[in-house]
Structures are given as structure tokens and as C-alpha cells.
Amino acid sequence: MAPRTATAALVTCAALLAATGCSSSFGGDKETQQDTGAKQHLKVLIATSGDAETKAVKEAAAAYEKRSGNKVTVEAAKDMNQQLAQSFAGHRPPDVFYVNSDQFANYAKGGSLYPYGDKIEDADDFAEPLRTSFTYDGKLVCLPKDTSTLALAINTDLWKKAGLTEKDYPTSWDGLRKVAAKLTGDGVTGLVTSDEYQRLGVFMKQAGGWITDPKQTKMTADSAKNAEGLGFVRSLLRSGSMKYAKQVDTSWGGEALGKGKAAMTIEGNWLTGGMKLDYPKVKYKVVPLPAGPAGKATLAFSNCWGVAAESSHRSAAVDLVKYLSSGERQLKFADGFGVMPSRTSALADYAKQAPDAKAWVDANSYAQGPVTVAGFDKVLSQFNTQLQSLRTTDPKKILADLQRNGEQTLAKGD
Numbered sequence: 001m002a003p004r005t006a007t008a009a010l011v012t013c014a015a016l017l018a019a020t021g022c023s024s025s026f027g028g029d030k031e032t033q034q035d036t037g038a039k040q041h042l043k044v045l046i047a048t049s050g051d052a053e054t055k056a057v058k059e060a061a062a063a064y065e066k067r068s069g070n071k072v073t074v075e076a077a078k079d080m081n082q083q084l085a086q087s088f089a090g091h092r093p094p095d096v097f098y099v100n101s102d103q104f105a106n107y108a109k110g111g112s113l114y115p116y117g118d119k120i121e122d123a124d125d126f127a128e129p130l131r132t133s134f135t136y137d138g139k140l141v142c143l144p145k146d147t148s149t150l151a152l153a154i155n156t157d158l159w160k161k162a163g164l165t166e167k168d169y170p171t172s173w174d175g176l177r178k179v180a181a182k183l184t185g186d187g188v189t190g191l192v193t194s195d196e197y198q199r200l201g202v203f204m205k206q207a208g209g210w211i212t213d214p215k216q217t218k219m220t221a222d223s224a225k226n227a228e229g230l231g232f233v234r235s236l237l238r239s240g241s242m243k244y245a246k247q248v249d250t251s252w253g254g255e256a257l258g259k260g261k262a263a264m265t266i267e268g269n270w271l272t273g274g275m276k277l278d279y280p281k282v283k284y285k286v287v288p289l290p291a292g293p294a295g296k297a298t299l300a301f302s303n304c305w306g307v308a309a310e311s312s313h314r315s316a317a318v319d320l321v322k323y324l325s326s327g328e329r330q331l332k333f334a335d336g337f338g339v340m341p342s343r344t345s346a347l348a349d350y351a352k353q354a355p356d357a358k359a360w361v362d363a364n365s366y367a368q369g370p371v372t373v374a375g376f377d378k379v380l381s382q383f384n385t386q387l388q389s390l391r392t393t394d395p396k397k398i399l400a401d402l403q404r405n406g407e408q409t410l411a412k413g414d
Contacts, residue, residue: 016154032310034196040316041071044085045094047080047303049337052273056336064323086113093308095317096285099142100303101133105374107306108136114307115141116318125327125343129369134304136210142304143325146339147347148268149363150202150298152290153253156283158188158263170290173206173232180241183263191236192262193253195244196384199266201299203229203370206292211406216373219410222396222403230395231293237391244388258282268301269360272338288359300367303341340364375412 044061048054053078055190061072075094077083081103088110099107107113117123117140122130130144152170159168162183170176180190193199197211204210209225212218220226236242250256253265258279265271268291275282289298305321307314323329327346333339334350340360341347351361371380382405386398 029323035312040313043094044074045097047098048076052337092266094310098303099306101370102377114309115139144302144342148301149367151359154285170289176290184241189243190241191264192256193266195388205297209293219406222399227395286359298363375409
């Protein structure tokens with residue numbers, strides 16, 4: 001899934017399995033014969049955020065080919081979840097592929113992923129919250145390829161035009177409300193972001209709530225704190241100082257910021273690549289998200305480098321992942337398309353080479369990771385659908401539905 005906007009309705013393994021009529025184990029207990037040849041052909045499938053990311057991964061693959069003698073073919077998926085599920089069902093998966101945290105547990109439970117974490121000697125160099133997102137049944141299944149957090153991006157020309165200075169950067173909800181109102185007018189909306197929990201969830205967390213408990217075994221959605229967070233968003237939407245990206249005829253916050261339709265947006269560090277490519281002349285500043293009643297909070301996102309359990313090149317595939325996950329290569333990816341390294345050591349180097357990304361880098365220390373429970377993507381998809389009507393719907397009703405749907409999924413162990 002491209003990081004700049006989450007898919008509103010995720011295609012799940014279960015749905016495609018039902019359509020194709022194959023088993024969830026994608027091949028049962030049959031062991032795939034392994035290729036032991038000196039030169040092997042590895043196929044890699046990625047969900048790219050754009051040309052910059054595709055180019056960077058292909059360059060890395062070419063460098064690995066020279067180093068290893070293996071051949072690597074990189075394909076950019078048109079619909080990652082659908083293509084992966086179909087390839088698993090047909091027993092012809094790519095050897096290496098992106099796995100989004102939303103879908104990870106589905107694939108891990110289905111037996112589609114080869115757990116190679118115990119073969120990574122320096123796995124501890126990857127941030128603990130990221131490792132947790134890609135751990136299943138107590139095993140680190142795949143390495144997080146990068147990390148992204150959310151911050152507040154400000155169009156500095158519109159900011160100055162409204163008579164605001166650096167001292168006015170909002171550090172609280174009240175501050176955000178005031179500047180959003182002041183920035184709204186003449187075709188500009190103070191704050192524009194996506195209509196999904198992957199953005200609006202920051203306000204739930206800033207109010208002291210979240211969707212589940214830390215162990216992801218109990219639903220905590222229908223709390224007063226979560227209602228307070230979504231209630232604040234609703235008040236901004238009703239005032240007109242906040243709008244969803246589609247309400248200003250844009251597809252995501254970065255486009256709204258770049259086109260001057262938004263003075264502020266809530267986006268991740270992938271914004272850097274998007275603005276550089278599409279709106280190179282637009283000046284903007286990235287600052288930490290304002291703190292809520294419970295303090296500072298943001299959300300974290302990642303993909304991992306999955307290796308197919310049915311791959312006949314598992315050893316070579318893991319070797320490729322080690323190369324792609326090296327600190328040097330992660331820093332090149334960061335420079336190429338804006339993601340932050342998932343290695344703690346590389347993240348420290350990245351902070352030095354990208355001072356403008358300080359708000360995103362610092363946010364890693366207090367970021368909330370996604371819910372990674374098998375089958376939960378369907379629950380979150382429904383949650384996103386309801387958030388689209390938050391302006392006219394009681395947050396408590398939306399959260400009650402989320403609570404009920406989530407409890408049903410947790411009870412089934414789906």
C-alpha cells in the first residue's frame with residue numbers, strides 16, 4: 001500500500017481465498033524443494049509510493065546482482081494485496097515482497113510467510129516497536145524495511161500571509177483550533193487531511209485513548225478519551241477550519257498543501273518525496289503534532305520485507321533482504337524517497353543528514369504502532385468508512401460500532 005494514503009477498503013486474503021476456493025494454508029504441509037544453485041533468479045514485488053521509490057528499489061536490486069551473482073526482477077504492484085493473495089493461492093508467489101502491517105497477521109496466520117528473523121544476527125538494531133509489529137506467535141517473521149510517523153506540515157507562505165510567525169506554531173489543541181480558524185478563507189482551509197483512522201487516530205491517542213490495549217487482546221475503542229479525540233476533530237470539521245482532502249478536490253494532504261488549498265496537513269515523512277516531485281516550489285515547514293489532553297502522540301507505519309514460505313529460493317531471498325535492510329541501503333532509500341530507516345543506528349545518521357525531518361524523527365520515541373491482529377483489517381476498513389461522516393455523526397456511535405466489530409474479530413481469533 002502506498003504510504004501517502006491508506007486504502008479505504010482493503011482486499012483481504014480471506015475474501016480472495018473464498019473466491020478462489022483454496023485453503024488458507026496456501027499449500028498445506030508440503031515442503032518446497034530449495035534451489036541450491038550458485039546463480040538464482042529472485043522475483044520481488046513492491047507496493048510503491050511513486051517513481052522515486054521504484055527507481056530506488058531497482059537500483060538496489062541491480063547493486064545486489066553485481067554483489068551476489070543472482071538475478072533480481074523487481075515488479076511494482078498495481079494492487080498489492082490482491083496480487084499477493086492470488087499468487088499465494090496459485091502457489092507461485094514472488095520470493096520477496098512488501099508486507100503492510102495491516103495485512104501481516106493475515107499472511108502470517110495463513111502460513112504464507114517464511115519466518116527468517118532468527119537468521120538476522122543484528123535484529124536488535126531494528127526498533128522494538130517495529131519488530132513487535134512483525135512478530136507472530138513469538139517469532140520475528142520479517143524485517144521492517146523502514147519507518148514513518150505523522151507530523152504537522154505548514155505552508156509557510158500562507159502562514160506568513162495570515163500574519164503568523166514561528167511563535168504561533170501550535171503546541172496544543174487550543175492552539176491548533178485558533179491557527180486553523182485564522183488560516184481559513186479565500187479558498188484556503190486551515191487544516192486538511194485524509195478521512196481515515198491512519199490520520200485521525202492521532203487525536204484519539206493524544207486524548208489518552210486507543211483502539212486496543214497494548215497487548216492487542218482487548219478492545220478499548222468505546223472510551224470517553226477516544227470520544228473526546230474524535231469530538232475535537234468533529235468540532236473542527238463543523239467550524240469549516242478543517243476539511244477532508246476529497247472535500248477540497250484533492251486525493252491526499254500533500255496535494256492539498258502543494259496546491260495551496262490547505263495551510264496545514266497531517267502527513268508522514270513520505271511527504272518529502274511527494275512535494276519534491278510534484279510541488280518543488282512550494283515552501284513548507286514540518287513541526288511536531290500539537291499535544292492533546294494526554295500529551296504528545298503520533299502514529300507509526302511500516303512495511304516488512306516478506307519472504308514466501310513457498311519460495312524455492314529462501315536462502316538467497318533472505319540474503320537479498322539482509323542487503324536491502326543494511327544501514328547503508330536504508331540511508332539511500334531515505335534519500336531517494338523520504339522514508340526513515342528502521343535501524344536505530346541508521347536513523348541516527350539520517351537525523352544528521354535530514355535536519356528538516358526532525359519532527360518525524362523525534363516522533364519515533366512516542367509513536368503508536370498499528371493494530372496487527374489477523375482479520376482486523378476488515379474492522380478498520382469499516383471504521384474508516386464511518387469516519388467519512390464524522391462531521392454529522394456522534395463519535396460515540398462510531399466508536400461503539402468499532403468496539404463491537406473488534407470484539408467479534410478478537411473472539412473469533414480470525
